Amino acid sequence: MSSSLGHALALPAPDIAAARRELVRQTARRSLTRRRAASRAIVVVCGLAVAVSLAPLAALATYTIARGMHALSVSFLTHAPTPPGIPGGGISNAIVGSAIVVGLATAMAVPTGMAVALFLAERRGPVADAIRFAADVLTGVPSIAIGIFAYAVLVEPFNHYSGLAGSFALAVLMLPIIIRSNEAAMGAVPRDLWEAGLALGARRARVVRSVVLRGSLPGLVTGNLLAIARAVGETAPVLVTIFGSTLFTASPLGPLAAMPLTIYTDGTQPYPTAQQIAWGTALVLLAFVLVLSIVARVVAGRLNRRTR
Amino acid sequence: MAPTLLEEVLPPQLTPVAGVRAALERRRARPGGRAYAVLRWGGAALFAAVVVGLVISLADGSSQAFAHSGLGLLWSGTWDPAHLRYGAGVFVLGTLVTTLVAIVLAVPIGVGTAAFLSEFAPRWIAAPLSVLVDLIAAVPSIVVGLWGLLVLSPVFARHVEPFFKKIPVLEWFFHGPALGPSMLLAGVVLAVMILPTVVALSRTALSAVPVADREAARALGGTKWQVVRSAVIPGGRTGIEAAVTLAMGRALGETIAVAMVIGNLYTAPHSLLAPGATLGSAIINTFAEATPGLDRSAVIALALVLLVITALVNAGGQLLLRSRMRARTA
Numbered sequence: 001m002s003s004s005l006g007h008a009l010a011l012p013a014p015d016i017a018a019a020r021r022e023l024v025r026q027t028a029r030r031s032l033t034r035r036r037a038a039s040r041a042i043v044v045v046c047g048l049a050v051a052v053s054l055a056p057l058a059a060l061a062t063y064t065i066a067r068g069m070h071a072l073s074v075s076f077l078t079h080a081p082t083p084p085g086i087p088g089g090g091i092s093n094a095i096v097g098s099a100i101v102v103g104l105a106t107a108m109a110v111p112t113g114m115a116v117a118l119f120l121a122e123r124r125g126p127v128a129d130a131i132r133f134a135a136d137v138l139t140g141v142p143s144i145a146i147g148i149f150a151y152a153v154l155v156e157p158f159n160h161y162s163g164l165a166g167s168f169a170l171a172v173l174m175l176p177i178i179i180r181s182n183e184a185a186m187g188a189v190p191r192d193l194w195e196a197g198l199a200l201g202a203r204r205a206r207v208v209r210s211v212v213l214r215g216s217l218p219g220l221v222t223g224n225l226l227a228i229a230r231a232v233g234e235t236a237p238v239l240v241t242i243f244g245s246t247l248f249t250a251s252p253l254g255p256l257a258a259m260p261l262t263i264y265t266d267g268t269q270p271y272p273t274a275q276q277i278a279w280g281t282a283l284v285l286l287a288f289v290l291v292l293s294i295v296a297r298v299v300a301g302r303l304n305r306r307t308r
Numbered sequence: 309m310a311p312t313l314l315e316e317v318l319p320p321q322l323t324p325v326a327g328v329r330a331a332l333e334r335r336r337a338r339p340g341g342r343a344y345a346v347l348r349w350g351g352a353a354l355f356a357a358v359v360v361g362l363v364i365s366l367a368d369g370s371s372q373a374f375a376h377s378g379l380g381l382l383w384s385g386t387w388d389p390a391h392l393r394y395g396a397g398v399f400v401l402g403t404l405v406t407t408l409v410a411i412v413l414a415v416p417i418g419v420g421t422a423a424f425l426s427e428f429a430p431r432w433i434a435a436p437l438s439v440l441v442d443l444i445a446a447v448p449s450i451v452v453g454l455w456g457l458l459v460l461s462p463v464f465a466r467h468v469e470p471f472f473k474k475i476p477v478l479e480w481f482f483h484g485p486a487l488g489p490s491m492l493l494a495g496v497v498l499a500v501m502i503l504p505t506v507v508a509l510s511r512t513a514l515s516a517v518p519v520a521d522r523e524a525a526r527a528l529g530g531t532k533w534q535v536v537r538s539a540v541i542p543g544g545r546t547g548i549e550a551a552v553t554l555a556m557g558r559a560l561g562e563t564i565a566v567a568m569v570i571g572n573l574y575t576a577p578h579s580l581l582a583p584g585a586t587l588g589s590a591i592i593n594t595f596a597e598a599t600p601g602l603d604r605s606a607v608i609a610l611a612l613v614l615l616v617i618t619a620l621v622n623a624g625g626q627l628l629l630r631s632r633m634r635a636r637t638a
Binding site: 292 | 347437533591
């Protein structure tokens with residue numbers, strides 16, 4: 001008994017230990033080689049995914065620029081459309097229409113959205129939770145459903161399409177974006193600063209103006225600009241409310257033209273001249289949206305640095 | 309309490325306490341404070357009214373159609389306004405199929421891209437590409453639709469669709485003439501549109517995983533991929549699921565781009581190459597020619613159905629997120 005235990009405990013001969021160590025080392029090396037190869041393969045696959053996801057969008061951008069440049073000229077931007085079959089003509093009506101509709105929508109959505117964001121940033125409790133939930137739900141509502149809502153409320157009772165109804169639809173669409181981004185920006189202002197302001201004896205309105213709004217300005221600017229960029233390109237809700245127009249009109253109470261609608265009606269026609277106008281309008285719209293997005297980011301970065 | 313030095317020198321109405329109290333009272337009397345409360349509560353009330361009004365007006369507007377067709381409106385496959393038959397079945401099917409195609413294409417590619425940008429690529433590559441993805445997310449859907457219709461559709465008709473028809477097992481899904489506009493093309497266009505959403509949100513989720521988790525996996529001898537698989541993806545999983553839910557909501561509700569490339573056929577599609585319609589595209593196309601009354605009411609009913617479907621998907625996503633978070637904190 002004791003002799004067999006002693007035998008088992010006896011150290012293996014040095015050459016056996018070395019062999020085992022060598023075995024472990026080789027297994028480890030093989031495992032590492034295999035795992036490294038797998039890792040490298042996955043990295044390559046993910047790199048391909050990047051190429052695949054960027055390719056269609058790069059193609060889209062270059063195509064829009066290439067085709068749009070053909071259509072683009074000064075008179076394209078400053079003239080109203082000509083009747084079908086007559087060459088020339090531009091999209092001034094669509095640019096002005098888009099500006100009116102989106103401008104009105106901004107005037108409606110930004111003050112309301114900022115007020116709601118303030119409400120959410122300042123208050124806790126069931127009312128705030130319900131509002132936040134409503135904003136989240138509204139974010140997911142398809143834009144066409146919002147368009148139909150605006151149609152039911154502002155077009156059907158008055159029996160005609162109007163720019164105002166389109167502005168309302170876009171404002172509803174912008175609201176949740178503005179609310180959530182502005183609330184996040186205001187919430188990022190340290191609680192201590194709110195309290196310091198109140199401790200200095202300032203009224204809440206004064207604290208909001210001098211501390212909260214000033215502190216969160218970059219975030220507010222970015223959030224609101226991105227909401228505007230989103231609204232400019234929306235087509236479906238605008239189509240069912242302002243309907244579009246080939247005439248130069250500037251009254252928000254009647255039908256208006258808008259850039260997305262020009263792209264839709266001209267782009268779905270089989271005639272090359274109409275498609276040319278659609279590409280030109282798409283380029284103008286794309287440039288506007290991208291410039292707005294870039295400005296939003298740059299402004300945010302600049303202001304961020306200054307406040308820091 | 310002994311009077312302070314100031315109070316000995318100054319008359320009582322000029323001591324700091326009295327001065328502050330007077331200033332406070334003067335301020336309270338000013339209308340600004342009241343106006344501020346009105347502004348906040350007014351904004352919140354207005355917003356609540358809009359959300360409630362949205363649901364009520366769609367329900368009210370569609371009541372005539374539901375009274376006419378009953379609940380069969382939800383699944384009946386015939387949409388024939390000329391004979392007063394309204395069924396959203398084909399559109400619901402089209403919406404679900406195109407969204408499924410988009411998700412199947414966009415999620416693996418999008419998450420792979422996010423993993424590359426967040427984990428594998430060096431900063432000098434990842435940073436500009438991330439900005440690029442964010443910018444691409446801002447491209448209006450009408451521009452994507454125009455490109456899908458005028459550029460992608462001919463390519464699909466000539467090359468892509470005939471190619472799929474030749475693959476033995478897949479031919480069950482891909483048969484019929486290759487026309488270009490089809491459920492498949494709509495799904496692909498949707499995938500292009502939701503890709504930036506998937507990439508941007510998944511990347512944020514993956515980047516938010518603590519560095520310590522990565523270092524722990526690395527210290528155990530993991531390779532780059534093993535670190536990602538065992539530490540980063542489990543940690544960012546909730547965020548990725550949220551990204552997919554949001555992208556799905558966008559795909560379900562997208563209207564204009566789909567209407568341009570799906571071919572707008574109101575009969576049940578027998579193949580992915582067949583033209584079809586989704587709820588959104590059907591609304592846009594039937595809207596202009598709908599006569600006031602029952603016809604319009606049926607179109608509003610389509611909007612209500614779409615609203616309910618997207619709300620269910622979003623609510624499901626929210627619940628999933630919350631249960632996951634609770635499971636983790638417990």
